[in-house]
Amino acid sequence: MTRTRITRRAAVAGLVSLALAAGIALPTASAAAAATPTVTRPAAPLPKLPTAPVIRIGFFANVTHAPALVAQQLRLFETFLGKDGTKVEYVAFNAGPAAIEAMKGGAIDVSYIGPNPSVSGYTSTGGTLLRVVSGATSGGAQFVVKPSITSVAQLKGKKIATPQLGNTQDVALRAWLKDNGLSTSTTGGGDVTVVPTDNATTLTLFKKGDLDGAWLPEPWASRLVLEAGAKVLVDEKDLWTGGQFVTTNIIASQKFLNQYAGSVRSVLQANNSAIKYIAANVLKSKDIVQEQITKWTGKPLPDAVITRSWGNLRFTWDPLPLTLAKSADDAVSAGLLTLGTNKLSGIYDLRLLNQVLSAAKARPVTASGLGRQ
Numbered sequence: 001m002t003r004t005r006i007t008r009r010a011a012v013a014g015l016v017s018l019a020l021a022a023g024i025a026l027p028t029a030s031a032a033a034a035a036t037p038t039v040t041r042p043a044a045p046l047p048k049l050p051t052a053p054v055i056r057i058g059f060f061a062n063v064t065h066a067p068a069l070v071a072q073q074l075r076l077f078e079t080f081l082g083k084d085g086t087k088v089e090y091v092a093f094n095a096g097p098a099a100i101e102a103m104k105g106g107a108i109d110v111s112y113i114g115p116n117p118s119v120s121g122y123t124s125t126g127g128t129l130l131r132v133v134s135g136a137t138s139g140g141a142q143f144v145v146k147p148s149i150t151s152v153a154q155l156k157g158k159k160i161a162t163p164q165l166g167n168t169q170d171v172a173l174r175a176w177l178k179d180n181g182l183s184t185s186t187t188g189g190g191d192v193t194v195v196p197t198d199n200a201t202t203l204t205l206f207k208k209g210d211l212d213g214a215w216l217p218e219p220w221a222s223r224l225v226l227e228a229g230a231k232v233l234v235d236e237k238d239l240w241t242g243g244q245f246v247t248t249n250i251i252a253s254q255k256f257l258n259q260y261a262g263s264v265r266s267v268l269q270a271n272n273s274a275i276k277y278i279a280a281n282v283l284k285s286k287d288i289v290q291e292q293i294t295k296w297t298g299k300p301l302p303d304a305v306i307t308r309s310w311g312n313l314r315f316t317w318d319p320l321p322l323t324l325a326k327s328a329d330d331a332v333s334a335g336l337l338t339l340g341t342n343k344l345s346g347i348y349d350l351r352l353l354n355q356v357l358s359a360a361k362a363r364p365v366t367a368s369g370l371g372r373q
Helices: 009-014 063-073 076-082 096-104 115-123 168-179 199-208 220-228 254-259 261-280 282-297 303-311 321-333 351-359
Strands: 054-060 087-093 110-113 130-139 141-145 159-162 193-196 213-217 231-235 246-253 313-315
Touching: 054 063, 054 096, 054 261, 063 076, 063 110, 063 130, 063 246, 063 261, 063 282, 063 303, 063 313, 076 087, 076 261, 087 096, 096 110, 096 115, 115 130, 115 168, 115 246, 115 321, 130 254, 130 261, 130 351, 141 168, 141 220, 159 168, 159 199, 168 193, 168 213, 168 321, 199 213, 199 220, 213 220, 220 231, 220 303, 246 254, 246 261, 246 321, 254 261, 261 282, 261 313, 261 351, 282 303, 303 313
Parallel strands: 054 087, 054 110, 159 193, 159 213
Antiparallel strands: 110 246, 130 246, 130 313, 141 213, 141 231
16 A cells, blocks of 8 residues: 655656756856856845854765765855855764754754754754754655565565664654554564664675665665665655655754854855756766765765666755655654644744745745745
């Protein structure tokens, strides 16, 4: 049985028309290797807003955070923030909960992060910690299994991995299994044993035959397929009408957002410019992401993994709020999340993003009743 998902056809149809330069002239394919693109005047002036002396930007060295990695390599953050004299510092994370804890401790101001950690950070602080201010990436998650598994019924009694208890893919797996009549528990019981496991360990265990499958984000789904012989049982995009679901958001500390809205807006300009650059320079962008992954992790991904992963991802500043809300509801249903009476009302603040889009005469995005826009 397939879950009924939120319709996002309007968002899909609008991606091309949302062609925002956000104050940057993109190079042609032949000039794509330039270190710093030329900054030009926005289509309309933006109002002056307070800016910070320093901004600390969190991110993952992962293909799902490609806009952040491209913006770093092309020095887009420095370009937009530097005009106000703001110094940029980068903080790399391996998992969303660690980024949320860093924001709680005041160690970062803005971060690229997945939807479920965003929800957890918001709900665990009564809505005081953060706001989602933009989207970055959609798609890029698959349920991969041993080739011998060809149906849902064969999953009963099997051991399936997810990256972390309560993370985005863990919630997606549990919800899909429930919709297909199979039970799970947070302690490993039920019809299917769900084993939260580090992604690298999942690859090793699957190769050894100790796991029957895994619901994973890219590039790990591609690695299991290409390096361990797994096959795709479910491509998550097929569960969402229009094929779009949020994978990476940009969040801002509410305190920093209230104090330095101008700096947050500059981050959004850099992100939008990186997304436009990726769309115009696909091959070069893949190389850039590979360089950044190597820089931050010390080890590149195989080219075949980058290529397969890239084909499963879409990069968009639309935060796709209804898909985040559905994922949160699934987490509640799985017993992994408790929402208050107001649920996620207020988690979004898209006013700065829409200000940038309006200045560029581009289509605004909606918070779908879950915050300001």
